[in-house]
Amino acid sequence: AQKVTQAQTEISVVEKEDVTLDCVYETRDTTYYLFWYKQPPSGELVFLIRRNSFDEQNEISGRYSWNFQKSTSSFNFTITASQVVDSAVYFCAARGTNDYKLSFGAGTTVTVRA
């Protein structure tokens, strides 16, 4: 089974600041999948990104970027030039290819102030 830790409970920033969310995972699987989800105040869970463990390329998509470091078991997520609409709870999740369970971290609440 996977264990996902999001040490940051809450982050508050002023609009246009960058926000980095930390995620550390533990797994015994040699291959696994990592995810970030967003939960806005309306309550639904919105998929943001997925990363395979066998592809360590870090990418940027618009204002989102992520940094996957297998050596430190970290999968950090950055929002560049934050906006008020980015205010939400962000969840990191992991699933091993040999484990059907999808495990979530406790979530980080991001508040972006105008």
Add this chain to the structure above:
Amino acid sequence: NAGVTQTPKFRVLKTGQSMTLLCAQDMNHEYMYWYRQDPGMGLRLIHYSVGEGTTAKGEVPDGYNVSRLKKQNFLLGLESAAPSQTSVYFCASLTGGVLNTEAFFGQGTRLTVV
């Protein structure tokens, strides 16, 4: 394409009453999951299913039962509701196999047990 649909969206139960939450997906996904979300605890896995006719326990299965008689439906039952089961419940589905995708979530069911 409806994706994942949860029924009902809201429910208030009295202690000791029973109810069934329905999750339906139209994506032909193999895996289905039931989570509960409580403040500060993220999403915790209750039960999951890796295919029609199969179910398995997650992190917090006590007080709940599930069934997956049809591939597209995953039912979560509370036989005798308790106030500790007041929570927001999310259903998710995921395709299996090597070509993995993200999990798709329903809109959630807000359950209050009084």
